[in-house]
Amino acid sequence: xxxxxxxxxxxxxxLRGDFEIVTPDGDRIEQEGATVALCRCGKSRRKPFCDGTHxxxxxxxxxxxxxxxx
Amino acid sequence: MKLPEPRGEISDxxxxxxxxxxxxxxxxxxxxxxxxxxxxxxxxxxxxxxEPHYRGFxxxxxxxxxxxxxxxxxxxxxxxxxxxxxxxxxxxxxxxPGEVARRLAELAAADDGPALGQHLQxxxxxxxxxxxxxxxxxxxxxxxxxxxFALPRLSGRPKAALVEIQADEYGGGRTERMHxxxxxxxxxxxxxxxxxxxxxxxxxxxxLLAANLxxxxxxxxxxxxxxxxxxxxxxxxxxxxxxxxxxxxxxxGGDADAxxxxxxxxxxxxxxxxxxxxxxxxxxxxxxxGLCGDIMFGAAAGLYADRLAATHLMRCWTxxxxxxxxxxxx
Numbered sequence: 001x002x003x004x005x006x007x008x009x010x011x012x013x014x015l016r017g018d019f020e021i022v023t024p025d026g027d028r029i030e031q032e033g034a035t036v037a038l039c040r041c042g043k044s045r046r047k048p049f050c051d052g053t054h055x056x057x058x059x060x061x062x063x064x065x066x067x068x069x070x
Numbered sequence: 071m072k073l074p075e076p077r078g079e080i081s082d083x084x085x086x087x088x089x090x091x092x093x094x095x096x097x098x099x100x101x102x103x104x105x106x107x108x109x110x111x112x113x114x115x116x117x118x119x120x121e122p123h124y125r126g127f128x129x130x131x132x133x134x135x136x137x138x139x140x141x142x143x144x145x146x147x148x149x150x151x152x153x154x155x156x157x158x159x160x161x162x163x164x165x166x167p168g169e170v171a172r173r174l175a176e177l178a179a180a181d182d183g184p185a186l187g188q189h190l191q192x193x194x195x196x197x198x199x200x201x202x203x204x205x206x207x208x209x210x211x212x213x214x215x216x217x218x219f220a221l222p223r224l225s226g227r228p229k230a231a232l233v234e235i236q237a238d239e240y241g242g243g244r245t246e247r248m249h250x251x252x253x254x255x256x257x258x259x260x261x262x263x264x265x266x267x268x269x270x271x272x273x274x275x276x277x278l279l280a281a282n283l284x285x286x287x288x289x290x291x292x293x294x295x296x297x298x299x300x301x302x303x304x305x306x307x308x309x310x311x312x313x314x315x316x317x318x319x320x321x322x323g324g325d326a327d328a329x330x331x332x333x334x335x336x337x338x339x340x341x342x343x344x345x346x347x348x349x350x351x352x353x354x355x356x357x358x359x360g361l362c363g364d365i366m367f368g369a370a371a372g373l374y375a376d377r378l379a380a381t382h383l384m385r386c387w388t389x390x391x392x393x394x395x396x397x398x399x400x
Contacts, residue, residue, distance in 0.1 A: 032334050032337050034242055050340040
């Protein structure tokens, strides 16, 4: 199954399917489960993974493409 | 597991009956619990009635699982518990299916239980941390099992969402990654017995409540919405506290094997909470709009049970006494 990235409203990006997370040097970053949540609020202390901190900092983002400023 | 010690008239009658053939006489109804959520006799009676559906009690005839007398008594106790939980959480405000995921997030964010995670991270001593693990062992050693009962009751996207969560809970099919196995490792590291049900006699009714509530929701198809809501609330209030628990255990000298259960849950539950709220509860609400109220009820009931348990622990520790029914060997 190809990889998909799904933004969840006010939350992380969920990554599913066949993928690898690697450092710029190509070293593998180990993941726990088949599906992972990637931080997109910038405040996680487990980056690149989500640790739920977005809920403490009032992070908001849509589950779709953000609309450009009008 | 071994049959537990009775905690009152009804659980005494059930323990006695379970030692005999199915069909042995049992009380027809449960009555007299002032607060069913914390009543020792009622909570143990429910645990006795549910466990034959899981792994059973040593030496107890397996046909007790579907014994009509035990089912009748269980139904009576469940009626008291469900009424008490609905009264404690109040009628859920009307919610549209498209709003369920957001409302669950608001409910979880508004949860204002005592700061158990903070205390375990910075203040608890080893005795208190071991007690905390003993309380949690009642559920964590069968982690995810009550929710597996919901699988055949769901279809389409909600079912796929629950499978995605459960597969992860069960370690993707690898025994050493199963969350219940990881919890056993934590118990072993703390010199506690990781055998399923080893501490049933140690924990109070308020601890049994959390597990019984999931069994009640899981074994009754009518309450499938509540089960999914409870799972979402559980996952949505998990990743941050698990950071605290892991840090607390490291502070007390726990090594990587000891803290692995908590460390895994920080990242895993950050995934699960999105799937549970949006893909499971949100899509279930769209599929079956009549379940919206029960999804919110299940979430509120789960949070209420967690709050009661955390309050009990913090109150006992503040008073300088054990939170268990009997002290642990060191």
